[in-house]
Amino acid sequence: MAITATEPAPTAAHAFGPAVALSCRECGERYELTPRFACEFCFGPLEVAYEFGSVSREEIERGPKNIWRYAGLLPVPGDVQNLPNMNPGLTPLVRADRLAAELGLRSLSVKDDSANPTHSFKDRVVAMAVEAARTFGFHTLSCSSTGNLAGAVGAAAARAGFKSCVFIPAGLEEGKVVMAAVYGGQVVAIDGNYDDVNRFCSELIGDPAGEDWGFVNVNLRPYYGEGSKTLAYEIAEQLGWRVPDQIIIPIASGSQLTKIDKGFRELIELGLVEDRPYRIFGAQATGCSPVAKAWESGHDVIQPVKPDTIAKSLAIGNPADGPYVLDICKRTGGAVAHVSDAEVVDSIKLLARTEGVFAETAGGVTTGVLRKLLAEGALDPEAETVVLNTGDGLKTLNAVDSGVTATIRPSLDAFQDAGLA
Amino acid sequence: MAITATEPAPTAAHAFGPAVALSCRECGERYELTPRFACEFCFGPLEVAYEFGSVSREEIERGPKNIWRYAGLLPVPGDVQNLPNMNPGLTPLVRADRLAAELGLRSLSVKDDSANPTHSFKDRVVAMAVEAARTFGFHTLSCSSTGNLAGAVGAAAARAGFKSCVFIPAGLEEGKVVMAAVYGGQVVAIDGNYDDVNRFCSELIGDPAGEDWGFVNVNLRPYYGEGSKTLAYEIAEQLGWRVPDQIIIPIASGSQLTKIDKGFRELIELGLVEDRPYRIFGAQATGCSPVAKAWESGHDVIQPVKPDTIAKSLAIGNPADGPYVLDICKRTGGAVAHVSDAEVVDSIKLLARTEGVFAETAGGVTTGVLRKLLAEGALDPEAETVVLNTGDGLKTLNAVDSGVTATIRPSLDAFQDAGLA
Incomplete structure (x- = not known):
């Protein structure tokens, strides 16, 4: 009402x-x-x-070492840090000097969200949805998921004492399936892609079977989405209370990108950071790049696609926030670009080899787009740049073909014979 | 000399x-x-x-949000936080109220070291070894590893600009192999178990092929081992500068347990925590339980065993620090116990279901021993208890059989027919 x-x-x-x-x-x-x-x-x-009250840098810095340090900027109770929750956030902003040197950038950092409790940025948004579900009196948490969200919901439901039932497309990576199921909730695979799963959940929410459920990314979506703002807050705080000049963000539904922009604008309005221009860049895999295609062709309307990419966590063919992403990238002087699956794999290895960060395919997409836009001159190599890694390589092992160099007997001769000495 | x-x-x-x-x-x-x-x-x-100078709680609390907040208690330079390093630590101490209630414990916390950069406690010890290797001028980092250490060395070497060559037993979990190899160093599998790998590395270090290498757990071991002290510092700080009454620690080589005891004693000696008694309990898997067997039989000497357990990260049949573990558990009024592989799996699921923490097999071992010692009356259910999870379930996926509840077509009818509504 x-x-x-x-x-x-x-x-x-x-x-x-x-x-x-x-x-x-x-x-x-x-x-x-x-x-x-x-x-x-x-x-x-x-x-x-x-309606924000006064919020100071000092109060935030004295707060808990997780997203609840920003409770004064989020739709959560003031004592949220005492409630049973996964307490995600304050993940490392890795100073990526070796990668920067290799790419010819002056200043680059990787915001590494694989350090969250279930190793993806989804712990941030789910933590918000859990608090809303608690307030609304829901007893079951649910979601449609490309994999990471299912694990985050399963874990958060367990910690907070909710039941859970999550829906995933059939054929997901083993790590994501096990991680969703191990927490003891129900995991239902749907014959179809993520968009089919999403449509099914919208039906279920109108059905008596699902009407008492908190679907974190459907009926709790407004609360859930606010969790992504904490990425903006943390990056700014970790840079010494400064918004970066350029940031590369992956696009699945597009929600994360819009909320990071919202977070930066709030910090500016509250006087917590200086009001300087920043540019936001969106990243997609070529096999699911409806937003990047609309950007390239100058259209305002997103044409849905059927995803075909190894970057399954970004494989949303009909991204709900796509039009807002186009607006933000235009308004801030950014862009939306896409890279092939081969470039994704190559970029995962580049990031691992130079910085010791083993990214999920989504991190390969953002790092690949970083390289591409630098090569094209769309990114300023002198400007302070942040690239997001939103998930963990351990969940997409099959994407990389890394294995042992050699298998040998335990002897120095065998070591020499294998050409390893 | x-x-x-x-x-x-x-x-x-x-x-x-x-x-x-x-x-x-x-x-x-x-x-x-x-x-x-x-x-x-x-x-x-x-x-x-x-020779410690004065170290205050306030200085530590103002420090970086990783192990370098304790730099004044570690063999590292004062400016270590500015050097390229993985910056592990300050992992969550999860208040485990639901697990405590299920087990009949008054106060239980899980120290969850899966939140480290490569998702095991090994990032702590490797971070120390990297700084020593830098000082000594080594250019290649190496190790013998049951898996977690290989990943930690690969990542840390990449971040800090070292070459790396790590040695693992053939047949490790896929996640651990890929995670070791993706950072671009050499990964050599040895036909044999961990003890064979370890012997081989001791040979290699005396050979011209390996003499210029920094083996983190051989010639850099004294520095490396000190990283485990940070677990003690963090637990005490996170409990509000208090040593827990009881702590359950996994035993592989036994080094971690001895260093946690060393860390607690240092905090007491420096006046950073109150001098109260604490009890240390060691945990092994039955299939590799030489220290627990010696404890049971009252022997001071550890009989080496050939490991046969799913807890591969603890599968060291000839644990170097075993005798010191026996001393410490005796001195503090603790014990050493072991649990079967079935109990390990059951305990992994219990921890996941109650607290949303997906532990590696080593975390199943400690949680299993917690249950066992509680049931036997060896642990005080009223005392403040901490249990360690030193690794990540994503690396030992095969240990648990969790999978989807059902696979259905995307329709409400199919959902009902599957008995899910």
């Missing part, structure tokens, strides 16, 4: 911290903080609206 | 921080801070000796 200016939102004051309403991204219509995700009037996506 | 009291150790003052010498654990003979690991006189293991 839409709310008027005089209507109170009683639960919000405590449970959702500085959040005051849901607001339609398209028409601005406002709603109470309830489990809903689309505007009744224009069907636009809802997002969380805030 | 052994040093006299008047002989200076010129490099030590800067490069090794508060460390002043190597000291034989058996006879106390002191040596310069050089790449050596055994006493010339009694063949006892060498360890780092310090």
Whole structure:
């Protein structure tokens, strides 16, 4: 139900911290903080609206060593750090001097989100959804997932004492399936791709079987999405309270990119960082590049595609936030680009060899796009640059063909004979 | 060369921080801070000796969010945080209320070292060895490894600009092999078990082919081992500067357990924590339990065994520090126990289901021993207890049989028919 200016939102004051309403991204219509995700009037996506109090760098720096240091900027209760939650975040911003030297960049850092509890950035968004689900009284957590999200939901549900039932496309990497299932919830594989899984979940949410469930990326999506803002907060804090000049972000649904932009703008508005221009670049794998294709052709409309890429965590053929991604990349002077699967693998190895970071395929996509845009002159080699790695190479082992150099008997002769000495 | 009291150790003052010498654990003979690991006189293991300056809780708390916050207690230069290193540590101490409730414990925490950069505690010890190797001018890093160490060395060598060549037993888990190889160094599989690999490395170090190499767990071992002390420092700091009453630690070589004890004692001696008794418990898998067997039979001597367990990261049949482990567990009123592979798997699932922590087999061993010792009355259910998870379930996927609940078509009918609604 839409709310008027005089209507109170009683639960919000405590449970959702500085959040005051849901607001339609398209028409601005406002709603109470309830489990809903689309505007009744224009069907636009809802997002969380805030009335921030004063927030200082010092308060944040004194806070917990995870995303809850930014609780004052998120739709969560002030005592969130005491609730059973996975406590993701404050992942390393790795100073990538060796990779920078190899690429001819002056200053490069890798935001390495493989350090999160289930080793992908999804722990951030799920942590937000768990708190909303707790407030709304849901007992089962669910999601449609390309793999990483299923693991994050399974783990977070276990930690917080929820049941879980997650939906994945059949044929995912073994690591992602085991990681989703080991926490004891239900894992249902759907014959089809991620977009089929997503459509199924939208049906289920309208059915009695699913109506009491908290689907983290459907009916809890406005809360869930806010977790991605913490990537922006952390990067700025870790750079010494400064927004980077250039940042390369992977695009699946496009939500993460839009929320990182939102996070940077909030920091600027709150006076926590200097108001300087920054450029946002989106990265896709060629085999699922509907946003990059729209960017190349100058269109505002995204043509859905059927994904065919090893970058399964980015394999969303009909990205809901695609149009907003185009807007942001245009507004900030960035771009959207894509790289082939071969370039993805090559970039995973480059990042591993130079910086000791073993990225998931999504990290190969962003690193590949970094190289490509540098070579094309679209990125400034003198500007402070950040590239995101959102997942862990251990979950996409099959993407790389790395193995032993040799197998030998335990003797010096065998070592010499194998040409290793 | 052994040093006299008047002989200076010129490099030590800067490069090794508060460390002043190597000291034989058996006879106390002191040596310069050089790449050596055994006493010339009694063949006892060498360890780092310090002259600590004043170290305060406040200084530590202001430090970097990784092990270098304890630089004043480690054999590293004061500016170590600015050198290219993996910066491991400050991993979560997870408050495990749901697991505690299920086991009937009042207060339980899991120290989850899967959050380290290559997802095992080995990043801590390798970070120390890298700094020593840098000081000694080695250009190649090497190790014998049951898997986790190989990945940690590969990554750290890449980050710091060293070459690497690591040795593993043939037949390791795929995740561990790929993770060792992806960083671009050499990975050599040895036909044999870990003890064969270790013997081979000891030969290689005396051969011209290996004499210029820094073997992190052989000629750099005294420095390397000190990294495990940071587990003790972090646990105490995360508990609010308090040593836990009871702690369960896995035993491979036994080094980690001895260094955690050393870390607790240092904190007490420096006045950083209250001097209260603590009890240390060692955990092994039944299929490789030479220390637990010696404990059970009351012997001081460890009988080597041929390992046969799924807990490959603990599969050291001839544990070098076994006798010291027995001493420490006896001195502190602890114990050493072992659990079967079936109990390991069951405990991995228990930890995942209750706390959302997906442990490696080594974490199943410690959690299994926790259950066993509680059931036997050897652990006090009212005492503050910490259990270590030293690695990541993603690297030992084959140990658990978790998979999808069902595979269905994307329709509500199929969902109902599968009995999922």
